[in-house]
Amino acid sequence: MQEFLVEITTTVPEGTPQEEVDERRAAEAVRARELASTGQLARLWRPVGELRSVGVWRADDEEQLHEKVLGTLPLHAWMTFAVTPLEPHPNDPGYTE
Numbered sequence: 001m002q003e004f005l006v007e008i009t010t011t012v013p014e015g016t017p018q019e020e021v022d023e024r025r026a027a028e029a030v031r032a033r034e035l036a037s038t039g040q041l042a043r044l045w046r047p048v049g050e051l052r053s054v055g056v057w058r059a060d061d062e063e064q065l066h067e068k069v070l071g072t073l074p075l076h077a078w079m080t081f082a083v084t085p086l087e088p089h090p091n092d093p094g095y096t097e
Contacts, residue, residue: 001058003042004065007082009052010075027074040069056086 012021035041035057044055059065062083070081088095 001039001060002062002065003086004057004059004062005054005084005086006057006065006070007052007054008070009080010078011080012078024074024078031073035069035072 032041032044040058042056042058044053046053057065057069059069062085065083066081070076070079073079
């Protein structure tokens with residue numbers, strides 16, 4: 001699988017009931033665990049003091065990443081994504097040929 005660096009910014013639309021926000025966030029946590037168990041979500045961070053996420057995600061290609069992985073997130077409609085395809089670096093301590 002190809003790895004991608006994905007920056008996610010979530011913006012809740014004004015006027016959205018808090019109950020809906022809470023339900024979607026709870027469902028998001030469940031879906032993230034599912035994607036992690038399949039190896040599609042490798043790592044996820046939140047920059048200190050910011051309301052965005054940065055993660056390493058895996059998919060066969062960028063189309064699959066958007067349609068079958070990121071597109072399945074319960075907060076997807078409220079998210080914007082910046083996707084950068086990654087390739088191994090020969091100096092990466094974890095890199096093996």
